[in-house]
Amino acid sequence: MNSSPRAGWLALPYGLWLLAAFAAPLGAVALLSVQESSEMFAPLSLLPSGAQYAELLGDRFYVRVFLNTIWLGLGVAAASTFLAYPLALWLTRLPPRWKPVGFAVVLVPLLTNVVVRSLGIILLLAPRGIVSGIGQFFGLPPSNLLFGWFAVGLALTQVFLPYMVLALYDVLDGQDKRLEEAAAGLGAGPAMRFLRVILPLSLPGLRAGLTVTFLMASTAYVSATLVGGRKVWVSGMVVLKEGMEILNYPLAAALAMMMLGASVVVTILIGRAIGFLTPWVTGRAPRFRLSLPPGLRRPLVAVAEAAAPVVSRFLLALAIGVLIFPLLLVAVASVNDSPQATVAQFVGFTWKWYGMVLQNERYLSDAWVSVKLALACVAISLAIALPASFALVRAGFRGREVLGAALMLPLALPGIAIGLGMLRLLQWFTALPPFMGVLAVHVVLVAPFMLALLRASVAGLDRTLEEAASGLGAPPARVFRKVILPQLGPGIAVACVIGFLLSFGEVTVTAFLTTARLQTLPVRIYAESTFSLENTVNAISTIFILMTVAMLILVNRFMPLDRVWKR
Template sequence: MQDSKRAGLLAAPYVLWLLAAFAAPLGAVALLSVQESSEMFAPLELVPSGAQYAEILGDAFFRRLLGNTLLLGLAVAGASALLAYPLALWLTRLSPRAKPYGFAIILVPLLTNVVVRSLGIILLLAPQGVVSGIGQWLGLQPVNLLFGWFAVGVSLVQVFLPFMVLALYDVLEAQEKRLEEAAAGLGAGPAMRFWRVTFPLSLPGLRGGLTLVFLMASTAYVSATLVGGRKVLVTGMVVLREGMEILNYPLASALAMLMLATSVLVTLVIARLIGLATPWVAARVPRRWPGLPPAPRRALVQVAEALAPVVYPLLLGAGIFILMFPLLLVAVASVNDSPQATVAQFLGFTWKWYAAVLTNPRYLSDAWTSLQLALCCVAIALALALPAAFALVRGSFAGKEALGAFLMLPLALPGIAIGLGMLRLLQWFNQVPPFLGVLAVHVVLVTPFMLALLRASVAQLDRGLEEAAGGLGATPARVFRRVILPQLAPGMAVACVIGFLMSFGEVTVTAFLTTARLQTLPVRIYAEATFSLENTVNAISTLFILVTMALLVLVNRLMPLDRVWKR
């Protein structure tokens, strides 16, 4: 019992890291947001001022900016939920042999760099792109769908749809299959079975998916910058501009804190609404809502049952299309003999863009920086997450659940605020190398995912083998090396691969911290896709896709991809 209480100390290194690399930057942003002056070299005032917040809330531009960003996040979350249900249901119905391939359709886009996916959406919606070509084939006039809210929304749905699918899959896979069979036996059709059985039981997963997608979509700026062509302004873009270009850190910080407050408020509203719709979770008496009269209800059910066999495959096909087809377009564009990356028409086959990438010392240097950063990040994240996983699984101390929530907190807060805060800390403490600042933030972003994977691996360890080894005289170190580590090896390898892909492709926060002498490859292609449109960006992007696919094949050999996520 005493050992299980002391197990909580294993999480201490991770907690200390979060305090230094997560809480400190967030605290710096909070401090900057309450400064009276916006001057860059103005001394810090410890007396809080609401001047920056008053400027933002008193300006119609900023109010409209926050409102538009909020609506965009809600629209992306809603559209993602609509497309995610057919995908998640499809995954639950796949055979065990086919399920890893189905998960590959979800995980390859999820782990591919966001810049790569945005380039695919540009090729899809370009004036001479696939959508425009289909419209002309149907006799419609050519239309440019880029550089507007619709394009940005489609891009963000493509980026964040996998998170919604996986959140719904968890609860749909755990549902009792006999409930749907019983409903079918009572005469319910596919639409009514979904609405009366599947959907209500999936609401806890929907809450998690809506919350996660909204938080990420409302703070995203990379896709909005590329696909919106700087004609669509979201809050993250303005935070980046105010902090990086204008150097107005107090205003940028206040805007970031307002983003945080809005995200928390919407999260609470989502939780409240889902809570009202799931009274059985809290053992409450359900409310009786007014319903339709019998005749209109029967007509509505008949229409829904007639449409269900058509709507389900259409939404499923649309979900798979939006996830995978943009990546295919990027691969095709990488061998297109066109000088511009956004030209969707195929002008001829060539390998010259790959040659230009592989012989360019800037790309190779940036790739080496990204590789070093990702390897260091994974090593540190593993050292922090593995002891924390043992603490959360085997500890029996007060506050364990609160500790687990705190360790996962970086997933729920805007990365922009962390990046802005770390940037300011590096300017205050300029003796710290920029590489260490970027590394610290990458570890904060990657470790929660690795912790979730490792926590499941630790929970599945056979305690009997450890007790038997201890009874035969093995020391704790020998038990760990000879008994525990072999069992954990596949889970550790999977966690490291996922962490490596996430760190190697990270751009949203890294863009705040890179310098002229420290540039990562994802930030390089983001900058080139923003200011120049040479086709080398598609070649680099295709290499990103191929590396992601190769590493997922390796993961599947260690552990089927569907089991990876269930962990």
């Protein structure tokens, strides 16, 4: 297992899978988007046409939805930034024994099904919900904050805030603490230390967080559908409606490609803006320096220093509340003796909703499908990601980092386009079972996460043990089985648990591919939440939350949760 150019071939299975289950669906979407006709049974034409794009750009509704989606994504990215900084700084300053608990605050919502988190926001903002109750306590009239842009923005911020927190934690935890101490020694208060030291050095992490948060928020549609109540339309909802209900695949594909193009443009703009603000990375001199007159600067600094502790504590409490409180509301609602899942007022205690869930054969059948799908996804992802991790760590060839970026590409492109493309491929190639299509896409979505975890595990292997075993005459297969695999055991276990949770709870792409005979439990919850909100939905959702917590406790036994992310 020494460094060798030939080790790069270990990434071949991973690359082939991406070609079949990622590149092919994207190619199908691109081809559909340039079709002249929108008829479902019209023959495919290889002559590109801009008819679908012309129809989209010529219709005010589509243009308005597209622009609103871009602004929504930018707003969610901005809100996540304000909430993520105090939370990420709090994580870096926790004592080691409490860091796993702090990370659980971030990872439990991150790995919990998006439908569950959206239901929590509904309970929070419902007419008799917590927010309305607080307003009435202060003498304000009853309010219903659901079914508007604020509700959708809050729901998406709750869903994608963990990604921003983890992106910032990476760079904040690696900063040299002596720089902040030196600034404090020179008389800088908390506000100036943040603005002059912490913020500038964390901009590379902020770039990653902004990019990921915008990409995901601008293509999300599950939370917008549930919390927006069909009064708020985003591009993902239009793609789903045009592709699944109207069967206008060319128009849906064109809108998906426009979303992809917007994602690329915004990503480039974010990169250039951060690059402009961090000239020291490339050795350039700053192009401008903001300077205020001393008479104005001193009072502003004094106000900032006085407000900084209060504002930071408020934002930290708000961030933790946004992440955790909606999940607690779902758990409380699951034992509420009310037939409606969105009634926040507690009527009485009951376990009957859990009994109805456990007696419902549809739920049990769909849960078994989800388990089988997640287990198969983890097995295949491990089989292709583990060799690829050795290729990225030990292969000595030029372009290794480019290969690593290419293998992580599914995380940077809209999953909704992959789902639409795979749906069309399954309709063209009817011999392929629907389960295989869903499985192929799940592996594309889960394998990059497992690759990132396994790559760090492989990089941490002690090569002297391998060299000693080889020197004693052990063949490579025996060295792998007896020396390498035991060292990788905890990392493999952690990657498999995280991969299982990601696959089991996936909705956004899976909703395109399920059929009447192949339904996963998260998609079932999403469908029922869209049309009828019985309280059994909260009971299933609480089971999801408890399963996530239990599996993270299991992960923590193999490896502390803070080390899981750092790996």
